[in-house]
Amino acid sequence: MKFQKRVLVRNCPNEIGKEVMLAGWVQTVRAHGKIAFFDLRDRSGLLQIGAFTPELAKKVASLHSQDVVGVSGIVKKRGEKYINRDVAFGDLELEVTDIVVLHAASEMPFDMGGKELHVELPTLLDYRSLTLKHQKVANIFIVQAALADEFRKHAQELDCTEIFVPTIAAGATEGGAEVFEIDYYGHKAFLTQSPQLYKQMMVGVLERVYTIAKAYRAEPSVTTRHISEATQMDIEIAFIERFDELLDALEFVGTGMIRNVAKRYPQILKQFGVEAPLVSNRVPRLTLREAQAIVTKRTGRDLSREPDLNPEDEKEICQWAKEEKGSDFVTITHFPTKKRAFYTMPDPKDPEYSLSYDLLFRGLEILSGSQRIHEHEKLVSAMKAKGVDPDNFSLYLMAFQYGMPPEGGFSFGLERLTMKLLELQNVREASLFPRDMERVDVRLAHHDKEDARKTKQQKS
Numbered sequence: 004m005k006f007q008k009r010v011l012v013r014n015c016p017n018e019i020g021k022e023v024m025l026a027g028w029v030q031t032v033r034a035h036g037k038i039a040f041f042d043l044r045d046r047s048g049l050l051q052i053g054a055f056t057p058e059l060a061k062k063v064a065s066l067h068s069q070d071v072v073g074v075s076g077i078v079k080k081r082g083e084k085y086i087n088r089d090v091a092f093g094d095l096e097l098e099v100t101d102i103v104v105l106h107a108a109s110e111m112p113f114d115m116g117g118k119e120l121h122v123e124l125p126t127l128l129d130y131r132s133l134t135l136k137h138q139k140v141a142n143i144f145i146v147q148a149a150l151a152d153e154f155r156k157h158a159q160e161l162d163c164t165e166i167f168v169p170t171i172a173a174g175a176t177e178g179g180a181e182v183f184e185i186d187y188y189g190h191k192a193f194l195t196q197s198p199q200l201y202k203q204m205m206v207g208v209l210e211r212v213y214t215i216a217k218a219y220r221a222e223p224s225v226t227t228r229h230i231s232e233a234t235q236m237d238i239e240i241a242f243i244e245r246f247d248e249l250l251d252a253l254e255f256v257g258t259g260m261i262r263n264v265a266k267r268y269p270q271i272l273k274q275f276g277v278e279a280p281l282v283s284n285r286v287p288r289l290t291l292r293e294a295q296a297i298v299t300k301r302t303g304r305d306l307s308r309e310p311d312l313n314p315e316d317e318k319e320i321c322q323w324a325k326e327e328k329g330s331d332f333v334t335i336t337h338f339p340t341k342k343r344a345f346y347t348m349p350d351p352k353d354p355e356y357s358l359s360y361d362l363l364f365r366g367l368e369i370l371s372g373s374q375r376i377h378e379h380e381k382l383v384s385a386m387k388a389k390g391v392d393p394d395n396f397s398l399y400l401m402a403f404q405y406g407m408p409p410e411g412g413f414s415f416g417l418e419r420l421t422m423k424l425l426e427l428q429n430v431r432e433a434s435l436f437p438r439d440m441e442r443v444d445v446r447l448a449h450h451d452k453e454d455a456r457k458t459k460q461q462k463s
Contacts (some may be wrong), residue, residue: 007022007023007024007075008024009024009025009026009073010024010025011025011046011047011048011410012025012027012043012044012045012047012048012049012050012092013047013048013092013251014047014432015050015077015092015095015097016092016095018078018079019079019080019095020077020078020079021078022075022076022077022100023075023076023078023097024073024074024075025043025045025050025052025073025074025075025076025097026045026072026073026074026105027043027044027046027071027072027073027463028043028044028045028069028070028071028072028136029041029042029043029044029066029067029068029069029070029071029072029108030042030043030044030049030068030115030116030138030373031068031115031116032059032063032064032066032067032068032116033065034064035060035408036060037055037056037057037060038053038054038055038056038060039053039059039060039061039063039064040052040054040096041066041099043072043074044136044138047398048091048092048307049090049091049092049138050092050095050096050097051081051087051095051096051097052074052096052097052099052118053096053097053098053099054099054102054367055098055322059099059100059102062102063099063102066102067102067107067108067110067111068111068115068116068134069108069109069111069115069136069226070104070106070107070108071104071105071106071108071401072102072103072104072105072261073102073105074099074101074102074103075099075100075101076095076097076098076099076100076101077097077098078095078096078097078300079095079096079097080094080095081093081094081095083097084393089273090270091270092330101149111133112130112371113126115133115136115137115141118139118274119139120134120137120139120140122134122214124428124429124431124432125270125446127140127432128431128437128442128446129445129446131435131436131444135435139274139275142268142271142274142275143421143425143427143432143433144435145268145271145463146264146268146271146421146424146425147417147418147421147433149263149264149267149268150260150261150417150420150421150424151215151236151262151417153259153260153263153264154213154215154236154256154260154415155213155215157255157256157259157260158213158238158256160214160255161211161238161240161252161255161256162211163211163212163213163238163240164209164211164212164213165212165213165214166201166202166205166209166212166213166214167214167216168179168195168198168201168202168214168216169195169201170194170195170217170219171185171187171192171193171194171195172192172194172195172200172217173192173193173395174191174193174395174396175196176191180221181196181220181221181222181223182194182196182219183219183221183231184351190408194219195216195217195218195219196217196218196219196220197218197237197414198214198216198235198237199237199344199346199414200396200399201212201214202237202238202412203239203346203375203399203402203410203412203419204398204402205239205398206239206240206407206408206410207240207241207402207403207405207406207407207408207413208435210240210241210242210408211238211239211240211241212238212239213236213237213238213239214235214236214237215234215235215236215237215417216234216235216237217232217233217234217235218232218233218234218235219231219233220233225439225440225441226328226421227428227429227430228367228419228430228436229430229439230418230430230431230437230438230439231438231439231440232434232437232438233416233417233418233419233434234416234417234418235414235415235416235417236414236415236416236417237412237413237414237415238252238253238256238412238413238414239410239411239412239414240252240411241407241408241409241410241412242408242409242410243374243409243410243411244358244407244409246358246374246411248373249360249372249373249411249412249413250288250334250336250352250360252413253334253360253362253372253413254286254334254362254371256415257332257362257364257369257370257414257415258280258282258286258332260388261282261364261420261424262279262280262282264424265279265280265424266279271425272424272425275426275427276426277424277425277426280330280332280364280365280424281325281329281330281331282330282332283328283329283330283332286325286330286332286333286362287324287328287330287332287333287334288308288333288334288336289320289333289334289335289336290335290336290337290356291312291335291336291337291338291339291356292309292337294312294316294320294333294335295307295309295312295316297320297323298312298316298320298323299341300320301319301323302319304316310338310339310341310342311338311339311342312335312361314366317363317366317367317368318366320333320335320363321333321363321364321365321366321367322366324363331364331459332362332363332364333362333363334360334361334362334363335359335360335361335362336358336359337350337357337358337359338356338357338359338360338361339355339356339357340354340355340356340357343357343373343389344373344389344437345376345382345385345386345388345389346373346375346376346382346385347359347373347375347376348373348374348375348377348411349377357373358373358374358411359371359372359373360372360373360413362413364420364423364424365423365426366423367419367423369416369419369420369423370414370415371413371414371416372411372412372413372414373411373412373413374409374410374411374413375411377403377407377408377409378401378403378407379403379404379407379409382400383400384402418430418433418434419433421433451458
């Protein structure tokens with residue numbers, strides 16, 4: 004193959020009739036005797052490569068899924084009846100003139116050639132470095148990257164400054180037991196449950212801040228909605244004059260982020276069978292009690308004693324918002340103060356309930372937050388009432404002794420948001436390398452058994 008500058012698949016529409024060199028991975032091979040085809044994947048997309056001489060067709064037929072190849076050829080428009088309208092670049096192909104195998108892949112343990120990757124979740128994760136190569140799986144993380152990008156853009160439109168917070172802390176952020184304790188040079192420390200305390204400290208410095216940070220929850224459960232290491236996208240805003248300002252901000256970010264990603268990648272949403280989100284001019288807002296009354300009226304379930312919405316309630320109130328308000332989003336406010344973290348401000352009109360909120364999207368909570376207690380003495384009292392020792396939070400409380408304005412904020416879970424936008428069945432599908440009770444890259448039970456087997460062999 005003569006030396007040429009590499010061209011990406013996405014640039015091929017500008018190269019019709021020209022000879023170019025592409026490089027990437029073989030996805031599928033289709034050999035038909037004297038002619039053969041394969042799909043080449045690079046970082047920008049997928050393109051059909053056609054071999055129309057017996058010699059080149061033989062070369063193509065010998066390729067295997069995930070071989071790394073370089074190909075030269077002429078970019079051509081496909082004939083009308085051969086256009087694949089379901090994929091990007093489905094109207095083009097490269098008529099190959101030369102092929103070089105840069106690295107021959109081992110035989111794959113499962114079929115990677117179809118539009119769908121037909122493996123169960125354990126297999127999907129056991130072979131994660133391979134299954135991520137499947138285009139539909141990879142597209143999950145293209146969408147995820149776009150969500151993070153849109154989050155940053157919207158946070159910056161709110162005049163927020165990006166901050167970078169630690170993931171090792173001296174105390175438990177929420178004051179609960181669901182924390183990972185670590186040995187820090189002989190001292191007790193914890194992996195942070197959220198960037199909450201640090202972003203609050205920073206609004207006393209920069210007024211408006213945002214961060215994308217890892218959060219760790221040692222929850223002893225295995226569900227489709229929870230993982231032990233998650234990615235949070237957080238915003239905190241100072242000088243709040245009205246509670247509604249926070250609602251305006253979270254709805255601006257939440258709806259704009261999802262709407263723009265859907266506009267950027269309509270083909271990926273179509274691939275997952277997902278419709279573009281319904282975004283009304285105004286997101287419907289309900290207090291928890293108002294939402295529960297609507298759910299009771301629609302289902303007959305008595306929720307008057309419930310302190311929160313359960314998953315079925317969330318689905319029902321989102322269905323109401325879609326039917327009655329033309330919105331896939333609904334904001335729920337005023338959750339019971341006793342059910343929220345110590346820094347959550349009670350509603351001055353009714354302290355039993357708090358100035359807190361969740362944003363629901365298509366039946367799932369994707370955001371949570373509140374206005375915060377910003378007065379030092381009230382914050383210390385709230386800590387003590389929740390059984391949290393103020394002495395463990397001296398650095399945090401220091402910020403509230405020396406000029407903390409009224410403030411509040413909110414947080415999205417990136418993996419959960421990705422899962423819901425693409426209607427995935429399990430949040431682990433939306434985590435590149437998920438951590439949970441059963442897995443740290445490898446399944447822990449399997450790993451323990453393998454260690455025991457090796458130990459037994461060594462002793463014998």
